[in-house]
Amino acid sequence: AKKIKLGFIPLTDCAPLVVAKELGLFAKYGVDVELSKEASWANIRDKILNGELDGAHCLFSMPFSVYTGIGGKAGSEMKIAMVLNNNGQAITLSKDFCGLLGYKEIAKVGAAIKKLQAKKEVTFAMTFPGGTHDIWLRNWLAAAGINQKSVGIITIPPPQMVANMKVDNMEGFSVGEPWNGVAAAQGIGFTHIASQDIWKDHPEKALVVNSAFANSDKADLKKVMKAILEACKWLDVMANRKKAAAWLTKPYYVNAPLAVIEARLMGSSDLGCDLGVKRYKDDFMTFYKGGIVNTPKKSNGMWFLAQFVRFGMLKAEPNYAAVADKLILDDLFAEVAKEMAVPVQPDMKPFKTTYDVMFDPANISAYLKTTKK
Amino acid sequence: MKKIFNIQSLYSILFFTGSIIILGLIWQLVSIITEKEIPGPLQTWVVCKEMFTTPFYDNGPNDKGIGNQLMSSLWRVFIGFGIGSLIAIPLGVIMGSSKFMMRLFDPIVQILRPVSPLAWFPLGLLAFKAAAGATIFIITITSLWPTLINTSFGVSSIPQDHKNVGKAFGFSKLKYLTKILIPYSLPHIITGLRLSIGIAWMVIVAGEMLSGGSGIGFFVWDSWNGLSLEKILVAILIIGTVGLLLDKLFNVVQHAFAWENK
Amino acid sequence: MKKIFNIQSLYSILFFTGSIIILGLIWQLVSIITEKEIPGPLQTWVVCKEMFTTPFYDNGPNDKGIGNQLMSSLWRVFIGFGIGSLIAIPLGVIMGSSKFMMRLFDPIVQILRPVSPLAWFPLGLLAFKAAAGATIFIITITSLWPTLINTSFGVSSIPQDHKNVGKAFGFSKLKYLTKILIPYSLPHIITGLRLSIGIAWMVIVAGEMLSGGSGIGFFVWDSWNGLSLEKILVAILIIGTVGLLLDKLFNVVQHAFAWENK
Amino acid sequence: MKSLSLEEIQTLNDSEIETSKAIEKILGPSAIKIDNVTVSFKSKNGIYTAIKDISLDIKKGEIVSFIGHSGCGKSTLMNTISGMNTPSHGEVIANGNVVKGPGPDRGIVFQNYSLLPWLTVFQNIYEAVDSSFKNISKKEKIEMVEKNLKMVNLWEHHHKLPGHLSGGMKQRVAIARAFAINPKILLLDEPFGALDALTKSSMHIELLKLWNLDHREKTIVMVTHDIEEAIFLSDRVVVLNNGPASTIKEIVEVNLERPRNKKDIVHDPKYMEIHDKLLNLLIDKFSIADY
Amino acid sequence: MKSLSLEEIQTLNDSEIETSKAIEKILGPSAIKIDNVTVSFKSKNGIYTAIKDISLDIKKGEIVSFIGHSGCGKSTLMNTISGMNTPSHGEVIANGNVVKGPGPDRGIVFQNYSLLPWLTVFQNIYEAVDSSFKNISKKEKIEMVEKNLKMVNLWEHHHKLPGHLSGGMKQRVAIARAFAINPKILLLDEPFGALDALTKSSMHIELLKLWNLDHREKTIVMVTHDIEEAIFLSDRVVVLNNGPASTIKEIVEVNLERPRNKKDIVHDPKYMEIHDKLLNLLIDKFSIADY
Numbered sequence A: 001a002k003k004i005k006l007g008f009i010p011l012t013d014c015a016p017l018v019v020a021k022e023l024g025l026f027a028k029y030g031v032d033v034e035l036s037k038e039a040s041w042a043n044i045r046d047k048i049l050n051g052e053l054d055g056a057h058c059l060f061s062m063p064f065s066v067y068t069g070i071g072g073k074a075g076s077e078m079k080i081a082m083v084l085n086n087n088g089q090a091i092t093l094s095k096d097f098c099g100l101l102g103y104k105e106i107a108k109v110g111a112a113i114k115k116l117q118a119k120k121e122v123t124f125a126m127t128f129p130g131g132t133h134d135i136w137l138r139n140w141l142a143a144a145g146i147n148q149k150s151v152g153i154i155t156i157p158p159p160q161m162v163a164n165m166k167v168d169n170m171e172g173f174s175v176g177e178p179w180n181g182v183a184a185a186q187g188i189g190f191t192h193i194a195s196q197d198i199w200k201d202h203p204e205k206a207l208v209v210n211s212a213f214a215n216s217d218k219a220d221l222k223k224v225m226k227a228i229l230e231a232c233k234w235l236d237v238m239a240n241r242k243k244a245a246a247w248l249t250k251p252y253y254v255n256a257p258l259a260v261i262e263a264r265l266m267g268s269s270d271l272g273c274d275l276g277v278k279r280y281k282d283d284f285m286t287f288y289k290g291g292i293v294n295t296p297k298k299s300n301g302m303w304f305l306a307q308f309v310r311f312g313m314l315k316a317e318p319n320y321a322a323v324a325d326k327l328i329l330d331d332l333f334a335e336v337a338k339e340m341a342v343p344v345q346p347d348m349k350p351f352k353t354t355y356d357v358m359f360d361p362a363n364i365s366a367y368l369k370t371t372k373k
Numbered sequence B, C: 001m002k003k004i005f006n007i008q009s010l011y012s013i014l015f016f017t018g019s020i021i022i023l024g025l026i027w028q029l030v031s032i033i034t035e036k037e038i039p040g041p042l043q044t045w046v047v048c049k050e051m052f053t054t055p056f057y058d059n060g061p062n063d064k065g066i067g068n069q070l071m072s073s074l075w076r077v078f079i080g081f082g083i084g085s086l087i088a089i090p091l092g093v094i095m096g097s098s099k100f101m102m103r104l105f106d107p108i109v110q111i112l113r114p115v116s117p118l119a120w121f122p123l124g125l126l127a128f129k130a131a132a133g134a135t136i137f138i139i140t141i142t143s144l145w146p147t148l149i150n151t152s153f154g155v156s157s158i159p160q161d162h163k164n165v166g167k168a169f170g171f172s173k174l175k176y177l178t179k180i181l182i183p184y185s186l187p188h189i190i191t192g193l194r195l196s197i198g199i200a201w202m203v204i205v206a207g208e209m210l211s212g213g214s215g216i217g218f219f220v221w222d223s224w225n226g227l228s229l230e231k232i233l234v235a236i237l238i239i240g241t242v243g244l245l246l247d248k249l250f251n252v253v254q255h256a257f258a259w260e261n262k
Numbered sequence D, E: 001m002k003s004l005s006l007e008e009i010q011t012l013n014d015s016e017i018e019t020s021k022a023i024e025k026i027l028g029p030s031a032i033k034i035d036n037v038t039v040s041f042k043s044k045n046g047i048y049t050a051i052k053d054i055s056l057d058i059k060k061g062e063i064v065s066f067i068g069h070s071g072c073g074k075s076t077l078m079n080t081i082s083g084m085n086t087p088s089h090g091e092v093i094a095n096g097n098v099v100k101g102p103g104p105d106r107g108i109v110f111q112n113y114s115l116l117p118w119l120t121v122f123q124n125i126y127e128a129v130d131s132s133f134k135n136i137s138k139k140e141k142i143e144m145v146e147k148n149l150k151m152v153n154l155w156e157h158h159h160k161l162p163g164h165l166s167g168g169m170k171q172r173v174a175i176a177r178a179f180a181i182n183p184k185i186l187l188l189d190e191p192f193g194a195l196d197a198l199t200k201s202s203m204h205i206e207l208l209k210l211w212n213l214d215h216r217e218k219t220i221v222m223v224t225h226d227i228e229e230a231i232f233l234s235d236r237v238v239v240l241n242n243g244p245a246s247t248i249k250e251i252v253e254v255n256l257e258r259p260r261n262k263k264d265i266v267h268d269p270k271y272m273e274i275h276d277k278l279l280n281l282l283i284d285k286f287s288i289a290d291y
């Protein structure tokens, strides 16, 4: 069979791909998969679109951002086959903020930023325009009552975050683990808030595929999905996570210190800046949870689209349902889930994130009217 | 009195126009071949016009006019280039004056010269603990070589004739430096500076792309993340044009100091 | 018969050693000044030795020996450089032969030349729909200028004397091309190629850093992500040395074809 | 290598040649007929007329020198004869045909030899021969090159590049090249200008030797700055006025017997007379003022 | 500008000077005493001895020419006198002192003028004056420059860069520079080598004019390739053997009366005798063989 090439970015949540590979699950399902480390999300976007990669470990909201022209050429289709994980991202603030505010102290954010702004321009980094990290950052800013335009927001590839903060290139960043952990461990900054604190059990990375691959090699894609699903299941056995961490730490995967990867993967965050250790109980990085994690939900996609409108990234409202329909391969997932005896989760229900108002996919304009911008 | 408008300048304008038209046509062709994946000149022009109507607006840290970006890039280029020149010229004079120094330092120059600016960047970041410092550092370290090499070449190639004049008429060290060494090497130094500024300008994009924040390089990176090809194309044209202007500027300086053709 | 080992080569070795020692000392100094943020030569040497014990191992796509990385980079450089040369030389001959063409194409060359490889990258990706293609494209488009400019300069500077020989003895077009134009311009063309390969080598790092995958540039990027400064330093030395070797190679070619000093 | 003495060469075949030559020089057909030639150049500051209304007949087998101050148009006139540039008015008839461009009937020896430095001595001549004779075999061409190189005593050096030759040797290659295409007319533009006095003298003898070996049938036109050279070599010396629009100032006949001996000739009163005449023609520039 | 005729210059002060000069030249002190000088160079192929065991006395006010084939060591000898290089054996005594290096008592005119192209005519001379005279005021220095430039008739051009001057004018600047430091000895290495025949003649007269204006007290040593130039200018012509390790072949006295007239002199039988003698000394290289 032809070689299938999947891209990934050095992040803890690329674990399902790594595990599927290391456990030989791809081979087990009869596909020849090669994992390819990529330099940035933009790079992954371009390679999926031009077919160099068949699929990749990718931000859940990236296909929406690209399709709507925020992070790419409008109309380019990248398909979401399944979700890889929930949770496990965070906003790290530089040591400039150390002492000004602590873990989850959102109320103090405004004053702290004001204070810093007296000295210099305050800049935050995320990983891709319209990507999940961008949206976590903006949600957090909105929750703290910060004008989005009063701070700098720049794009930096995840593995570059620590180095850039070290040289004062920005005062905060929103990125996936282990980079928040690494920053804390190196004393460069501290974990201010985790993404699960902003939206518990949010969809994070997804298996995003090239549309040609989705259409013409459906059989292969399903095999890939099955292997990954099995890997996710394996990963949610906490006893296995140490082993996973040992793989991830390798230079050719994430190339970050084992201790940091392992601790955060196990739900224990040393916040840094003498803020102590925060232990998450059930809302650390999850990969399976009986299939709850993996179902790609259109309503989630619509939420991200709504965020784009909310934060002025889209001037006009898109046809939410149509876009979600186009980009989310929920039917395909349903087939795979069925064959794997994994329960498929119901979709299109209203839900609420921590600092925001209720979101009803059936009445988005109501949400947009009431939400803080 | 020179005629301001003569047949020569008419020709120049005609050729320049022709040149631009050809460039436009090739571009359009590429655009058609790639099935509009790459925007054509007209589409780009629309974006370009928009960008240039208010080049210097400043709506907070994320939204600055292209003029601002350009200014901040140019500023960095000049600083890095300036520091590089201040290192390169005296070092070049030393290397050019003494065969011993030349042989001793030449291998270092030869090894460090081909290293890409991007490879220096991480080092710069760590050494300076500041992205601005790192960007300036990589501009400095990649752009100083042509000036260094040209200066040392210029100094080492001072004709025996000129040196003999100094000897025969008993010039003091200072007089030798100011009346023979520097005047002779100046055209070489300026040629070096011209090459250096070209490299500095080329490197700024790389530096800003990696360090983020501001400048034309960041603008390219940002446009790539957003895949606004029109903006990237505009940026390419701007980079090209500014590069051209910098080069022309140094060309003028070069001619002003070229005693050879006077 | 030449003596293989003479006082000259002994001197060369001594100077080279001295040079390396100086470089090492400066490096050590920087390391001390930055409080070991930047590793010193000894630390780096340990990593270097390790890397070079098995330079050609290949454990899947993300885990390859430095030798493999180097090979894949060199391969890309040669392809891009080759394509660039195939475009640049004939175009240069055309521009050099006709003043009309020269004036028409010169502005295009001048505008596109200073554009940074990184700005071309997104365009290349779209046009070629492949990162490998884009990398080669940026090498091609940034490295072709020196060859183009040198070739056109060489051709346009054929002395009237040589042209007169062709005229006076009734050389055919072909004979003119093969016996006058090409031999005369060859040293210029080779100088251009030499500059071009230098740029190509400089650009590969940028290209691979952006496109990911493999090669010495990606190695730098990856080492940077992992903040393994020793590896970056080793990479800098490797890049420098390979750049130096490429340059020396072309230097040899250049001397072989320089009829001037024969 | 055989080194003929000066006397040997000059007397070679003298008896046979001399009679027919003498007649031809007086009555014979003109090899070159310069007919009212004007040459102007377009330049940035308008049109510059280098030479104006020059007419001159040069007979077959004659050696004629042009002499004049720098920039007076000597090279321009030579180039017009060779066909390298076209007259604005008038025409040049060479060997009975109007000159339209360079042709193998006129061999040119350029001021600075103009050998192609990347070709060997042999190749330099071969390429010229190859271009001029289309219908002969390669072997014959090689033989022609060999013959001509032997004639100038350089066959042993045929594999060398011009850069490895001394100035005098290069000059001989250039002359061999011009002879190799067997032209009826030889045009030499300051052929010895760059040589030092001693080498120059030697080259004069070389040239006359070749001219003799070829039965004095070739017409030679040369440009020079050097009065003594002009007298030693020429049958007539054409003195040009200063430009712009320079014309012929005077034509001085050099009625010295051939063969001429370099050492003896300076003692000949006729030589001195001609020398003084030429010096006087050129000397009005001869002051301590600026020029 | 005033343009003196040749005769005017040559007779200037003649009566007064001539008597004292004549005596001095025979009995007077030597301006330069070259004492058994050998000069060797270290090179890649070992040691190369350019000149060997050369001894020569040059009297004050004398004009002496060195002549010889290329590479025979003329420049080496000149440089040894000027102090630009040091003899391996022997010594040179100039103006009573052993030569240790260049000094303002010996003015040098280099073969190719060696003006600094980025300095104006004025500055070129000023810098030399400034370096040679430490104890005089700036105003006096400027006056000295002016005087010397006027002497060579170039004051009007003092603000020009050398690139804007003709060859002859540059040569005069170089001479003015050498004169400006008022040296007792003038050393000229092929000063007219690069000039065409006509300009060269003019420059000869210029040089003699300056020598006369300075009461013929300066000693002039020059290198040349040109026999006629050597005869016209010198009191003695020193012919050197070919190198390596070249020595003096012969010293030819030029016992022609001064002032010498360029046009007349060639008719003087003494001139011809000297000319022939020199030609013969140099002529063994004079054949059609390769060189």
Ligand SMILES: Nc1ncnc2c1ncn2[C@@H]1O[C@H](COP(=O)(O)OP(=O)(O)OP(=O)(O)O)[C@@H](O)[C@H]1O
Residues within 6 Å of the ligand: D041, D042, D043, D048, D050, D068, D069, D070, D071, D072, D073, D074, D075, D076, D077, D243
């Ligand atoms: N192609 C040209 N375009 C414009 N002017 C020219 C051209 N060729 C020659 N001239 C001018 O014509 C004049 C005569 O030039 P030419 O080369 O014939 O002089 P010449 O007598 O050979 O001088 P020299 O002795 O220095 O070689 C000069 O003033 C020169 O500037």
Ligand SMILES: Nc1ncnc2c1ncn2[C@@H]1O[C@H](COP(=O)(O)OP(=O)(O)OP(=O)(O)O)[C@@H](O)[C@H]1O
Residues within 6 Å of the ligand: E041, E042, E043, E048, E050, E069, E070, E071, E072, E073, E074, E075, E076, E077, E243
């Ligand atoms: N610095 C030097 N090192 C080595 N050899 C030298 C040096 N200077 C001169 N020579 C050699 O000494 C010899 C004499 O050189 P010199 O320049 O004195 O000759 P010359 O008579 O002035 O010749 P020309 O007439 O060509 O100027 C030459 O063979 C030259 O190669």
Ligand SMILES: [Mg+2]
Residues within 6 Å of the ligand: D074, D075, D076
């Ligand atoms: Mg001429």
Ligand SMILES: [Mg+2]
Residues within 6 Å of the ligand: E074, E075, E076, E189
């Ligand atoms: Mg010399």
